[in-house]
Amino acid sequence: MEVLLVNGSPHKQGCTNRALEEVASALDAEGIETQIFWIGAKPVGGCVACGGCAARGACVFNDSVNECRALAADADGFVFGGPVHYAHAAGSLLGFMDRLFIPTAAQASRTPFA
Numbered sequence: 472m473e474v475l476l477v478n479g480s481p482h483k484q485g486c487t488n489r490a491l492e493e494v495a496s497a498l499d500a501e502g503i504e505t506q507i508f509w510i511g512a513k514p515v516g517g518c519v520a521c522g523g524c525a526a527r528g529a530c531v532f533n534d535s536v537n538e539c540r541a542l543a544a545d546a547d548g549f550v551f552g553g554p555v556h557y558a559h560a561a562g563s564l565l566g567f568m569d570r571l572f573i574p575t576a577a578q579a580s581r582t583p584f585a
């Protein structure tokens with residue numbers, strides 16, 4: 472079993488990553504493989520509802536979302552972590568998740584998310 476942990480902060484080694492390392496450590500102790508994926512420091516835009524992913528199986532914007540999607544295919548579970556920006560999850564993470572979920576929805580329909 473493998474769990475993919477997504478660091479939705481622009482800081483690769485920041486507080487979000489530290490929190491995810493704690494989660495990964497607890498999962499590792501249970502014999503569950505983990506991998507932390509960082510969404511990167513560039514702004515990540517949201518879904519523009521073009522529908523292109525339905526035909527391509529991937530987002531038309533070829534950024535870290537598609538890199539993560541490739542890893543997600545082998546994951547049995549996901550943990551998304553992100554910093555609070557103005558009382559909500561950071562915008563880049565929300566855009567990232569929207570664009571990740573649409574093309575992966577079918578394959579991930581039985582996969583737990585947190």
Ligand SMILES: Cc1cc2nc3c(=O)[nH]c(=O)nc-3n(C[C@H](O)[C@H](O)[C@H](O)COP(=O)(O)O)c2cc1C
Nearest residue numbers: 480481482484485486487488554555556557558559
């Ligand atoms: C634009 C922006 C808005 C923020 N808004 C909040 C907030 O509303 N509440 C809060 O507690 N922290 C807020 N913070 C602080 C971050 O949540 C905090 O620094 C976070 O731990 C950073 O995590 P990271 O090191 O993984 O990037 C904000 C930071 C930024 C850059």
